[in-house]
Amino acid sequence: MDSGLSPQDKKDLDKFIKFFALKTVQVIVQARLGEKICTRSSSSPTGSDWFNLAIKDIPEVTHEAKRALAGQLPGIGRSMCVEISLKTSEGDSMELETWCLEMNEKCDKDIKVSYTVYNRLSVLLKSLLAITRVTPAYKLSRKQGHDYVILYRIYFGEVQLSGLGEGFQTVRVGVVGTPVGTVTLSCAYRTNLAFMSNRPPDEEDGGAFVGVQDSQEVCTTSFSTSPPSQCVCTLSPSPSKLSKPVPLDNVQLPLAPGLVTHTLYASRLSYQPPAAAGPAELCHPAANPNQMMHGGKEGGVVLVPAHPVHGADAHLTVEHPPITPGSIGDDDSLSHSGDGRRDEGRRSASPSDPVEALNAFTRKIGAFVNKPSTQITAASLDLPFAAFAPRGLDSEENDPMVQPPDSPPCPSPLQASLHSQGSEGSGPQDDFVMVDFRPAFSKDDLLPMDLGTFYREFQNPPQLASLSLHISSQSMADDLDSLPEKLAVYEKNIDEFDAFVDMLQ
Amino acid sequence: MNCRSEVLEVTVEARQVEEAMLALLHTILLHRSTGKFHYKKEGTYSIGTVGTLDIDCDFIDFTFVRVSSEELDRVIRKAVSEFKDALSNSGSDGMGQISLEFYQKKKSRWPFSDECIPWEVWSIKVNVVNLANEQERQICREKVGEKLGEKVINVVEVINRHEYLPKMPTQSEVDNVFDTSLKDVQPYLYKITFQITDSLGTSVSTTMRRLIKDTLAL
Numbered sequence: 001m002d003s004g005l006s007p008q009d010k011k012d013l014d015k016f017i018k019f020f021a022l023k024t025v026q027v028i029v030q031a032r033l034g035e036k037i038c039t040r041s042s043s044s045p046t047g048s049d050w051f052n053l054a055i056k057d058i059p060e061v062t063h064e065a066k067r068a069l070a071g072q073l074p075g076i077g078r079s080m081c082v083e084i085s086l087k088t089s090e091g092d093s094m095e096l097e098t099w100c101l102e103m104n105e106k107c108d109k110d111i112k113v114s115y116t117v118y119n120r121l122s123v124l125l126k127s128l129l130a131i132t133r134v135t136p137a138y139k140l141s142r143k144q145g146h147d148y149v150i151l152y153r154i155y156f157g158e159v160q161l162s163g164l165g166e167g168f169q170t171v172r173v174g175v176v177g178t179p180v181g182t183v184t185l186s187c188a189y190r191t192n193l194a195f196m197s198n199r200p201p202d203e204e205d206g207g208a209f210v211g212v213q214d215s216q217e218v219c220t221t222s223f224s225t226s227p228p229s230q231c232v233c234t235l236s237p238s239p240s241k242l243s244k245p246v247p248l249d250n251v252q253l254p255l256a257p258g259l260v261t262h263t264l265y266a267s268r269l270s271y272q273p274p275a276a277a278g279p280a281e282l283c284h285p286a287a288n289p290n291q292m293m294h295g296g297k298e299g300g301v302v303l304v305p306a307h308p309v310h311g312a313d314a315h316l317t318v319e320h321p322p323i324t325p326g327s328i329g330d331d332d333s334l335s336h337s338g339d340g341r342r343d344e345g346r347r348s349a350s351p352s353d354p355v356e357a358l359n360a361f362t363r364k365i366g367a368f369v370n371k372p373s374t375q376i377t378a379a380s381l382d383l384p385f386a387a388f389a390p391r392g393l394d395s396e397e398n399d400p401m402v403q404p405p406d407s408p409p410c411p412s413p414l415q416a417s418l419h420s421q422g423s424e425g426s427g428p429q430d431d432f433v434m435v436d437f438r439p440a441f442s443k444d445d446l447l448p449m450d451l452g453t454f455y456r457e458f459q460n461p462p463q464l465a466s467l468s469l470h471i472s473s474q475s476m477a478d479d480l481d482s483l484p485e486k487l488a489v490y491e492k493n494i495d496e497f498d499a500f501v502d503m504l505q
Numbered sequence: 506m507n508c509r510s511e512v513l514e515v516t517v518e519a520r521q522v523e524e525a526m527l528a529l530l531h532t533i534l535l536h537r538s539t540g541k542f543h544y545k546k547e548g549t550y551s552i553g554t555v556g557t558l559d560i561d562c563d564f565i566d567f568t569f570v571r572v573s574s575e576e577l578d579r580v581i582r583k584a585v586s587e588f589k590d591a592l593s594n595s596g597s598d599g600m601g602q603i604s605l606e607f608y609q610k611k612k613s614r615w616p617f618s619d620e621c622i623p624w625e626v627w628s629i630k631v632n633v634v635n636l637a638n639e640q641e642r643q644i645c646r647e648k649v650g651e652k653l654g655e656k657v658i659n660v661v662e663v664i665n666r667h668e669y670l671p672k673m674p675t676q677s678e679v680d681n682v683f684d685t686s687l688k689d690v691q692p693y694l695y696k697i698t699f700q701i702t703d704s705l706g707t708s709v710s711t712t713m714r715r716l717i718k719d720t721l722a723l
Binding site for chain 1: 532535536539540541543552553554555556557558559561566568569570572573574654657658660661662664665667673688689690
C-alpha cells in the first residue's frame with residue numbers, strides 16, 4: 001500500500017473507484033438496451049450524482065455489479081469485466097464485446113485524489129458514453145427485440161477474451177492515474193460476425209467457440225443472398241455445453257435482467273419464446289424457396305388478427321428488419337402483405353395479391369436466387385397484367401375483370417394497342433413517333449402495355465352482369481313465379497325439416 | 506504555454522455536413538463541459554449535474570452523445586449552419602474547415618483589452634463530395650458513420666491524455682475560464698470560427714471570421 005496517502009484520501013479513493021465501477025457498468029448496460037438515453041442537466045447539485053453526471057441507476061444492474069464485485073475493488077490482477085453477447089431466438093449466442101476496467105501498478109503519487117482524480121474519472125465516464133455508441137454492438141443492440149436479444153454478464157477476476165473470435169479489436173477508452181495505480185478502461189470487440197454451421201449436438205467438440213474456420217455464411221446486417229435453405233444459422237453449442245470455465249454463479253443475464261420477456265427496451269415488445277407461433281414462423285426461413293411468399297402470407301394472417309401482441313411484433317418487424325439471413329424475405333412479404341392486410345381488411349381477392357406479386361417482382365430482380373417466375377404463370381401472355389390476377393384461379397379467363405368484354409363502353413384510341421405486340425407503337429399511326437415510356441417498376445417482358453395504357457383501359461370497367469337491368473328484372477320475375485311451387489315443396493317436407501332441427505339441438 | 510492543436514478530417518456528402526459537424530463538435534464539448542459552479546462561502550464550490558442525450562443522425566449511420574442543454578445545442582447548430590451555408594455558397598470545390606477553440610481570458614490593465622489565450626484548438630477539415638446515385642449514397646452513409654466513429658475515438662484519445670487544463674478558478678475568475686452564460690451547463694470558454702478553402706487550396710478567398718462566442722465585447 002502507499003504510505004504517502006492519507007487515510008481520508010485512501011478512503012475517498014476507494015469510494016471513487018467503487019462508484020466509478022458501478023457507474024461504468026450502468027453506462028455500458030444502458031447503452032446496450034436498444035434505446036436512446038436521455039438524462040437532464042441540473043444546475044443545482046443534488047449531491048447524489050456521482051462524477052457530476054446524470055447517469056440513471058438501474059437497480060438490477062447495480063445489484064448484479066455489486067454481486068460480482070463481492071465487496072472487492074478492481075485492483076491489480078483483479079479486473080471488472082462486462083461481457084456483452086447476442087442471443088438469437090433459436091437459443092444460439094455469440095459474444096460481441098468485453099469491457100474491462102483494470103488497474104495496473106503505475107502510480108501517480110502526486111495527484112490530488114479528491115479533485116483531480118475525481119474530475120478525470122468524470123471525463124473518463126463521458127468518454128465511455130461516447131465510445132459505447134461507436135462500437136459495432138451498439139447498432140446491433142438498437143435493432144434487437146424480435147430475432148435476438150443482447151445479454152450482459154459481469155465478472156470479476158481475469159479477463160476472458162477467447163469468446164470474441166479471431167481478429168477482435170481493442171479500443172482504449174482512457175486511463176486515470178491514481179496514487180495506488182492507474183485505472184484503465186478498454187473494450188475488446190468482435191469484428192468477425194460469422195455464425196458457425198449448424199451442427200447436431202452429438203458432434204460438438206466441447207471446446208470454446210471454434211471460430212472462423214467452420215463458418216459457412218457470413219452473417220452481418222447486410223443480408224445473405226443465398227436461398228434460405230442454405231443459411232439457417234445456428235452456432236456453436238449452447239453455453240451450457242461448453243467446457244469454458246464460466247463460474248456457475250455468473251449466469252448470462254438478458255438485458256432485461258431477471259426475465260427474458262421482461263423488457264427494459266420498452267420500445268419493443270419482448271421477443272416471444274420460440275414456442276409461439278408467430279415469431280417462430282418469421283425466424284425459421286422456409287426450406288423451400290417457393291414457400292417464401294406464402295410463408296409471409298401465412299405469417300401475416302397469423303400475426304395480425306389472432307394475436308394482438310404478435311400483431312405489434314409484426315409491426316415492429318416492419319420497422320426493424322431482423323438480422324437472421326433468409327428471414328428477410330419473409331419479412332419483406334410480411335411487411336408488405338401485413339400492411340396490405342391491415343389496410344385493406346380481410347379481402348382475399350386480388351388487391352392484396354398485386355402487392356405480393358409486386359414483391360415477387362422485386363425479389364426476382366433483387367437478391368434471391370429462387371425462381372419466382374414459376375410462381376407467376378400468366379394465363380395468356382397477351383392479357384394485360386395477367387400476372388396480377390389471383391393465382392390458382394382457373395376461371396381467370398372467364399373473369400370479366402381480367403379480360404375486358406369486347407364491348408367496352410368508351411373506345412379509346414389506345415385500345416387498339418392493347419393487344420399489340422410491343423409498346424413501341426407499331427400501330428398504324430405513322431405520323432406519331434411513339435416514345436417508349438418505361439415507368440419505374442414496370443414489367444415489359446410479359447406484358448406489352450405500359451402503365452398509362454393500362455390505366456386508360458381500365459378506367460371504365462364493364463358493368464357487372466348481375467346489375468344490368470333487363471337481366472335482373474327477368475330473374476326477379478322468374479323468382480316470383482317459382483315461389484308458390486317452392487312453398488308447396490317445403491310444406492310437404494315439413495317433417496324432414498323438423499327432424500333436422502331436432503338433430504341440431 | 507503551448508496551445509494544443511488537433512486536426513480531424515472528414516469527407517462527406519453535402520447533406521451530411523451538418524450532422525457530421527454536430528457530432529464531432531458535441532463530442533468535444535461533452536468532454537469540455539462541466540455542471541454549473543455554485544460558489545459557497547470559504548471559497549468552496551459545488552458543481553451541478555450534466556445530463557446527456559443520444560442523437561441519431563438522419564443522413565449518416567451514426568449516433569452521438571451530446572450534453573443535455575438546448576441552449577448550447579442552439580448555439581452550435583447556428584454556427585454549423587452558417588458554416589454549411591458558406592460551404593455551399595462558396596462555389597469552391599467544397600473544402601472548408603471549422604475550428605473550435607478553447608481559450609482563457611487574461612485580464613490586462615487599462616488601456617489594454619483582455620487577452621484571449623487559446624489552450625486547445627480542434628480543427629475539422631471538411632471535404633464535400635457529390636455522389637451520382639442512390640447506391641453510392643447508401644454506401645457513403647455507412648462509410649461516413651464508420652469514419653465518424655474513428656474520429657470520436659481519436660477525440661477521446663486526445664482528451665484522455667489529460668494534458669493541460671486551466672486551473673479551477675476562484676469565484677471572481679470563473680468568467681475567465683468558463684462560459685457561464687448558459688443555464689444548465691458550463692463549458693470552457695470557446696469560440697467557433699470557419700474558413701472556406703477556394704479551389705486553389707489557399708485559405709483566403711472568402712475568409713469569414715465569425716465570432717460566435719464573442720466575449721471581447723466590452
